[in-house]
Amino acid sequence: MLHRISGLALAIFLPFHFLALGLALERDARLASFLRWTDQPLVKVAEIGLVFLFTVHLLGGLRILVIENLAWRDEQKQLATFAAALSAIIALAFLVRVF
Amino acid sequence: MNVRLYIWQRATAAIMAPLVLVHIAIIFYAARGGLSATDILARTRGSIAWAAFYGLFVLAVSIHASIGVRNVLSEWSPLSERRTDACAVFIGIVLAGLGLRAVAAVVVP
Amino acid sequence: MNVELAVSLWRGGANGRYETYRVPQRQSQTVLDVVTFVQRHIDPTLSYRFACRVGVCGSCAMTVNGKPRWTCRTHVAKVAASGKLEIGPLENLPVIKDLTTDMRPFFEKWQQANGVFAPTKTRQDDIAQIRPDTPARMAADAAIECINCGVCYAACDTVRWNSGYLGPAALTRAWTLVNDARDGGNTARLQAIAGSGGCHACHSHQSCQELCPQALNPTAAIAGLKRRTATAYLKGEITA
Numbered sequence: 001m002l003h004r005i006s007g008l009a010l011a012i013f014l015p016f017h018f019l020a021l022g023l024a025l026e027r028d029a030r031l032a033s034f035l036r037w038t039d040q041p042l043v044k045v046a047e048i049g050l051v052f053l054f055t056v057h058l059l060g061g062l063r064i065l066v067i068e069n070l071a072w073r074d075e076q077k078q079l080a081t082f083a084a085a086l087s088a089i090i091a092l093a094f095l096v097r098v099f
Numbered sequence: 100m101n102v103r104l105y106i107w108q109r110a111t112a113a114i115m116a117p118l119v120l121v122h123i124a125i126i127f128y129a130a131r132g133g134l135s136a137t138d139i140l141a142r143t144r145g146s147i148a149w150a151a152f153y154g155l156f157v158l159a160v161s162i163h164a165s166i167g168v169r170n171v172l173s174e175w176s177p178l179s180e181r182r183t184d185a186c187a188v189f190i191g192i193v194l195a196g197l198g199l200r201a202v203a204a205v206v207v208p
Numbered sequence: 209m210n211v212e213l214a215v216s217l218w219r220g221g222a223n224g225r226y227e228t229y230r231v232p233q234r235q236s237q238t239v240l241d242v243v244t245f246v247q248r249h250i251d252p253t254l255s256y257r258f259a260c261r262v263g264v265c266g267s268c269a270m271t272v273n274g275k276p277r278w279t280c281r282t283h284v285a286k287v288a289a290s291g292k293l294e295i296g297p298l299e300n301l302p303v304i305k306d307l308t309t310d311m312r313p314f315f316e317k318w319q320q321a322n323g324v325f326a327p328t329k330t331r332q333d334d335i336a337q338i339r340p341d342t343p344a345r346m347a348a349d350a351a352i353e354c355i356n357c358g359v360c361y362a363a364c365d366t367v368r369w370n371s372g373y374l375g376p377a378a379l380t381r382a383w384t385l386v387n388d389a390r391d392g393g394n395t396a397r398l399q400a401i402a403g404s405g406g407c408h409a410c411h412s413h414q415s416c417q418e419l420c421p422q423a424l425n426p427t428a429a430i431a432g433l434k435r436r437t438a439t440a441y442l443k444g445e446i447t448a
């Protein structure tokens with residue numbers, strides 16, 4: 001379910017991401033001023049959320065690719081899910097330090 | 100979902116897995132280094148490598164996301180199969196269009 | 209033990225409701241014992257199914273505190289810690305009355321998945337020699353013990369969200385036949401499960417594997433079908 005929600009959220013976010021980058025088409029300064037706008041704490045929090053969703057979606061996807069293509073025992077799958085959750089938390093923590 | 104869409108979905112996912120890791124690394128690097136727009140654009144302008152990398156990423160995600168959203172629509176919304184197909188095509192075109200435009204924005208000198 | 213259980217049972221059809229009964233708790237009591245007690249001593253109009261009552265037939269499957277289970281193999285002590293039990297008919301199937309469901313959609317999807325053996329020999333031919341230790345036969349044997357109880361079908365999110373989805377049981381049986389060296393209907397079978405209600409609708413949530421009372425793994429069987437159909441499609445043997 002988390003995989004599905006993160007996918008939907010990313011799909012909704014992406015067009016805005018592309019539009020923001022497209023600002024550089026007008027003038028580089030447009031992108032620069034946009035990036036200054038994103039220095040606000042609220043935006044930073046949203047960015048952390050996005051990276052978290054990104055990581056979660058990637059790890060959920062890897063879990064599916066593994067289940068569907070490699071022969072895993074049932075206990076190993078639980079371990080993999082746990083490892084993926086742990087990695088997502090670590091990634092998030094690291095990102096929080098960055099910001 | 101059928102076998103054709105499944106293959107496209109899983110294949111673009113597999114292609115994107117390494118691309119996503121590189122992209123996350125780039126985000127961390129740019130954020131830690133406090134790179135400004137000028138810095139970033141200085142590195143991407145005129146670069147065939149960045150054009151290829153992000154061009155591939157955009158095309159893959161356009162296919163992957165449109166199939167994914169189509170599946171969610173077919174399971175959670177009352178739309179017919181034809182309508183969900185149409186939504187998928189629309190989303191794919193929007194993402195590919197905006198995405199390639201964004202790649203051009205940062206790569207074309 | 210003089211403790212009483214508060215048992216909610218679904219009564220009526222699709223538009224029914226839960227009704228509460230008080231049932232004396234006994235040692236080693238199963239949920240089936242509880243349902244039987246209600247029917248015999250409190251309300252004889254209660255409808256429910258069971259047969260062997262020892263965990264080999266799968267007839268007594270119901271929704272117990274939200275999860276599909278074999279009621280004869282579910283100890284009350286394990287699931288009703290606070291003395292409360294809620295028992296309803298299996299999910300994802302039409303309700304006939306009370307705790308019985310119409311299993312026809314389940315079996316119709318079995319047919320739609322081509323879960324039927326397609327013979328290649330006649331009684332005049334020699335018996336096929338099938339070694340039990342080939343990878344294909346081991347894959348089939350690991351999935352063959354399904355007794356059509358419907359627990360996986362009731363547990364499956366995708367069945368709930370996608371009315372055309374064939375379901376874990378039907379696809380698992382298709383998988384055993386795909387791995388059966390004697391079967392001759394594989395192209396048609398793979399074609400049957402490669403469409404919109406087929407194996408690709410599965411999201412690998414694994415509720416089926418988690419709850420199958422026979423310890424089968426439909427997620428793995430369906431993953432195998434995904435690989436087989438993908439290969440067949442890329443080779444041009446089936447169409448999307």
